[in-house]
Amino acid sequence: MGLVTTKEMFEKAFVGGYAIGAFNINNMEIVQGVVAAAKAQNSAVILQVSKSALKYAHPKYLKAMVDAAVEETGLDIALHLDHGPDFETCKECIEVGFTSVMYDGSHLDYEENVATTKAVVEYAHAHGVVVEAELGKLAGVEDDVKVDAANATYTDPDQAVDFVTRTGVDSLAIAIGTSHGAYKFKGEAKLDFDRLETITKKLEAAGFHNFPIVLHGASSVDQRCVAMCNEYGGKIDGAKGIPAEMLRKASSMAVCKINMDTDLRLAMTAAIRKSFGEKPEAFDPRGYLGDARNLIQELVEDKIKNVIGSTDSMK
Ligand SMILES: O=C(CO)COP(=O)(O)O
Numbered sequence: 645m646g647l648v649t650t651k652e653m654f655e656k657a658f659v660g661g662y663a664i665g666a667f668n669i670n671n672m673e674i675v676q677g678v679v680a681a682a683k684a685q686n687s688a689v690i691l692q693v694s695k696s697a698l699k700y701a702h703p704k705y706l707k708a709m710v711d712a713a714v715e716e717t718g719l720d721i722a723l724h725l726d727h728g729p730d731f732e733t734c735k736e737c738i739e740v741g742f743t744s745v746m747y748d749g750s751h752l753d754y755e756e757n758v759a760t761t762k763a764v765v766e767y768a769h770a771h772g773v774v775v776e777a778e779l780g781k782l783a784g785v786e787d788d789v790k791v792d793a794a795n796a797t798y799t800d801p802d803q804a805v806d807f808v809t810r811t812g813v814d815s816l817a818i819a820i821g822t823s824h825g826a827y828k829f830k831g832e833a834k835l836d837f838d839r840l841e842t843i844t845k846k847l848e849a850a851g852f853h854n855f856p857i858v859l860h861g862a863s864s865v866d867q868r869c870v871a872m873c874n875e876y877g878g879k880i881d882g883a884k885g886i887p888a889e890m891l892r893k894a895s896s897m898a899v900c901k902i903n904m905d906t907d908l909r910l911a912m913t914a915a916i917r918k919s920f921g922e923k924p925e926a927f928d929p930r931g932y933l934g935d936a937r938n939l940i941q942e943l944v945e946d947k948i949k950n951v952i953g954s955t956d957s958m959k
C-alpha cells in the first residue's frame with residue numbers, strides 16, 4: 645500500500661461518468677478534512693500542492709502527512725504537483741515521492757510548452773510518475789501571475805491533439821471558461837461544453853481512447869461560506885464560482901479531474917471567523933482549527949456525493 649498515480653482513477657472515472665476531486669493542501673487540517681470526507685464517501689482522491697504550498701509547508705512535511713493519510717484510510721490517494729512552473733520543480737517533487745506532476749507551460753510560446761512538457765514526461769515516466777499539462781489560458785489569477793482576462797484564450801481542439809501526440813502527456817488541462825479564484829464571472833456563468841466535446845472527439849479519433857481532461861478553477865464559491873465570512877467581519881463582495889450543475893455535466897463528460905482550492909479557503913476562513921466571532925474568550929487553536937477542519941470535511945463530502953459523483957469509487 646502507498647500512494648497511487650491517477651492512471652487507474654481516471655480510467656474508472658471516464659467510464660463511470662464521474663470525476664475525481666483534486667484538492668489543494670497547505671496544512672494538516674486541510675489534509676485531514678479532505679481525507680475524512682473521502683473516507684466517509686469511500687472515494688479516491690487527489691491531494692495537490694502548488695509551488696507556494698511547497699514553500700509554505702515544505703515538500704517533506706506534506707509528503708509525510710499524505711503518507712499518514714494513506715496508511716490510516718487505505719484509500720487510493722495521489723499526491724500531485726499543481727502548476728509546476730519548471731522542470732526542476734517537477735523533478736524535485738518526483739524525488740520526494742509525488743505520484744503525479746503538472747507542468748504548466750500554458751503561458752509560454754506553444755513550441756516551448758511542447759518541449760518542456762515532453763522533457764518532464766520523459767523524466768516522470770522513467771520514475772513511474774504521471775504528468776498533467778495545460779493548453780489554453782485561464783482568465784484570472786494563477787499562482788501570482790495575472791493573466792489579463794482579455795488575453796485569455798480557450799484551448800484549440802486541433803492544437804490539443806497535436807500537443808498530446810507530441811508530448812505523451814497523461815492528462816490535459818483545458819481552458820473552456822473557468823478561472824482561478826473567487827471572482828469567476830461578472831455576469832452569467834458560461835462554459836464552452838461544445839469545445840470540450842470537440843476536443844474529446846478529436847483525441848478519440850487520433851487514437852487517444854478515453855483521454856482524461858482536467859478542469860482547473862472549478863470551485864463553486866459556496867455562497868454559505870461567503871455569507872458566513874461576511875457575517876463575521878469579512879469583506880468578500882461579488883464572489884462567484886462555477887455552478888454545481890456545470891461541474892456535474894463536465895464530470896459526466898471527459899473531465900476526470902476537477903481542481904478546487906478557493907472553496908477550501910473560503911470554508912476554512914468562514915469557520916475560523918465564526919469561531920472567533922462567537923467565542924471571543926477562547927484561544928485554543930484546536931478549537932477554531934477543528935471547526936475549520938469539520939467544515940472542510942462537510943464541503944468536500946458534498947462535492948464528492950452531489951457534484952463530481954466519485955462516491956464508492958474505491959469499490
Ligand atoms: O485550479 C485550481 C488549482 O489548480 C483551483 O481553482 P479554484 O480557484 O477555482 O479553487
Ligand SMILES: O=C[C@H](O)COP(=O)(O)O
Binds near residue numbers: 668694695697824905
Ligand atoms: O491554481 C492555484 C491554486 O489555487 C494554488 O494557489 P497558491 O499558489 O496560492 O497556493
Ligand SMILES: [Zn+2]
Binds near residue numbers: 727
Ligand atoms: Zn495554468
Ligand SMILES: [Zn+2]
Binds near residue numbers: 727824860861903
Ligand atoms: Zn489551477
